[in-house]
Amino acid sequence: MTINPDLQGRSYPAAEVYDVGREKIREFARAVKATHPAHFDVEAAQALGHRDLVAPPTFAIIVAQRADARLIEDPDSGIDFSRVVHADQRFTHHRAIVAGDQLRAELHVDGVRAMGGGAMITTRSEITDADGGPVVTTISSILVRGEGQ
Amino acid sequence: MALKFEELAVGQEIGSRSIDVTRQDLVKYAGASGDFNPIHWNESFATSVELPGVIAHGMFTMGSAVQLVSDWAGDPAAVVDYQTRFTKPVLVTDTTGTSEPGAVIEVAGVVGALDVDARTARIDLTVTFGGQKVLMKSQAVVKLA
Numbered sequence: 001m002t003i004n005p006d007l008q009g010r011s012y013p014a015a016e017v018y019d020v021g022r023e024k025i026r027e028f029a030r031a032v033k034a035t036h037p038a039h040f041d042v043e044a045a046q047a048l049g050h051r052d053l054v055a056p057p058t059f060a061i062i063v064a065q066r067a068d069a070r071l072i073e074d075p076d077s078g079i080d081f082s083r084v085v086h087a088d089q090r091f092t093h094h095r096a097i098v099a100g101d102q103l104r105a106e107l108h109v110d111g112v113r114a115m116g117g118g119a120m121i122t123t124r125s126e127i128t129d130a131d132g133g134p135v136v137t138t139i140s141s142i143l144v145r146g147e148g149q
Numbered sequence: 150m151a152l153k154f155e156e157l158a159v160g161q162e163i164g165s166r167s168i169d170v171t172r173q174d175l176v177k178y179a180g181a182s183g184d185f186n187p188i189h190w191n192e193s194f195a196t197s198v199e200l201p202g203v204i205a206h207g208m209f210t211m212g213s214a215v216q217l218v219s220d221w222a223g224d225p226a227a228v229v230d231y232q233t234r235f236t237k238p239v240l241v242t243d244t245t246g247t248s249e250p251g252a253v254i255e256v257a258g259v260v261g262a263l264d265v266d267a268r269t270a271r272i273d274l275t276v277t278f279g280g281q282k283v284l285m286k287s288q289a290v291v292k293l294a
Contacts, residue, residue, distance in 0.1 A: 024181075027180075027181045028181045028182070030177070030181070031180070031182065031209075032178070032181075032212035032213045032216065033168060033174075033213045034212075034213075035216065035220070036219050036220060036225050038224060038226070039225065048223075048224045048226070050226060054224075054225050055225075056212060056215070056216075057212075057219065057225060057228040057231050057289070058211055058212040058231065061182060061212075062182055062183055065182070065183065065184060066183070081186075082198065085235075086207045086208070086235050087234065087235060088232070088233065088234040088235065088286075089207070089208065089211060089232065089233060090232035090233075091230065091231050093226075093228070093229045095226075096225070139232075
């Protein structure tokens, strides 16, 4: 199977809403072994000026990978998920994610580059809140390994 | 305890941290993140795709390494930008039923750059496993008051 070169420039409009819950922030924080009280204790978060619990800096990966799944699972993409390796990742926060946020992600395929028998695919998720305001931009590159890679 | 931008200098160390990782930690991360790729929890699947064994999620390593920066900054929301490249896998051996970790990740950070206009500090993280760097260009930008 080969990667569809026409993927470059494609975008997937924002679809389902992701509701950020307190317990999910606590669960994710524990899973990355975070200990900062702003992830666990509402009063500690509010003492720092936040509306509610603050998500860890990589929390948006949950929303970004759901958006990426729309591309990977698109039968037209030619991507075999079992051959996908995460190559790089970036989060640019326009503001912190806090409990109570309702997030949506618009996915853009910014780059498709042949590498050996495989391809490097760069995607960008523009994650916004219920008012449409920017929250975080995530950029991911995945390497889809070709045969024998 | 609040950091002062004026008191920071390029090259200044922000500290270091060791992170113990077990197979159970990877299962917890899979559940919390929704990334259930079996290379992170199933030995026979991992070896069938030519990996040496079960490896940690790159995002587990990235996510756990940044806590050093959150704690130093005093507020995780101060981390306004965070990026990394994943270069080597963290192999997590099966130590289930013992108190031993399956891998130990070492994290250290220094102030790599200061932006006077934006009042931000770029923290460069060195993240190693078994003496080898597993993340490259691992940089967190912290906004200071």
